[in-house]
Amino acid sequence: MVETGYKLHNAKPDANEEELAQLDPLTRLCYYVGPNIPATKYTDIHGKVDQWMSQLMTIFNEYTFILTPTTADVAMSQADVPVPENIVKAIDNKQLPNDSLSKQWEVVEATCDHYYWRTPYTMLWNFTGHPAINIPMWSDDNGLSLGVQLIGNWASDFDLIAVPDALEATSQLEVNITPLA
Structure with missing residues (x-):
């Protein structure tokens, strides 16, 4: 968030309201609050990420890939799970850039919680920078997919990309999944 x-x-130090309104709420929050996050919070977050990366190194020393669901159910369209209005109002509050750091941090935590619950299986890889690929396995009547996610160690991107290609080439990717009721 700080880097973003x-x-x-x-890129745009004097963005106006119209330009900011075109951004996703999380991106707007990064614009407003990211540069103001105190070094202690930034250091705390990176300390946690370092712990996760260390634990993941133990796993990747034994396994080449990790296989997880992509989502707990069929993918959601953006319109189906909008950012709650109270969060959008807090982000777009003209006072937010001038609020206390603790008030800004409350908005950050509420926003991150919203996004985390939408993507619980992908958030860790976003934090640690491990390459991941989603392999769609089934689509519902609206074309929204249910798939698996394959995660590799750092710099294993090309190996990761080769897996679904190999599965497709050997016809092992044809999976018949019954839709969730």
Whole structure:
């Protein structure tokens, strides 16, 4: 969030309301709050990420890939799970950039919680930077997919991409899944 906020500010330090309104709420939050996150919070977050990466190294020393669901159910369209209005209002509050850091952090935590519960199986890889690939296995009547996620160690991107190609080539990717009721 800090890096995104700094990059956005560097790219467009004087963004106007109309331009900011085009951004996803989480991205707007990064723009407003990211550069203001105190070094202690930033350090705490990176300390946790370092712990996760260390634990994952233990796993990747024994296994080449990790296989997880992509989501707990069929993928959701953006319209089906909008950012709650109270979070959007808090993000778009004109006072937010001037609020206390603890108030800003409350908005950050509420926003992150919203996004985390939508993507519980992918968030860890977003934090640690491990390459991951989603392999769609089935689609519902609306074309939304249910799939698996394959995660590799750092710099295993090309190996990771080869897996679904190999499965497809050997016809082992044809999976018949009954829709969830």
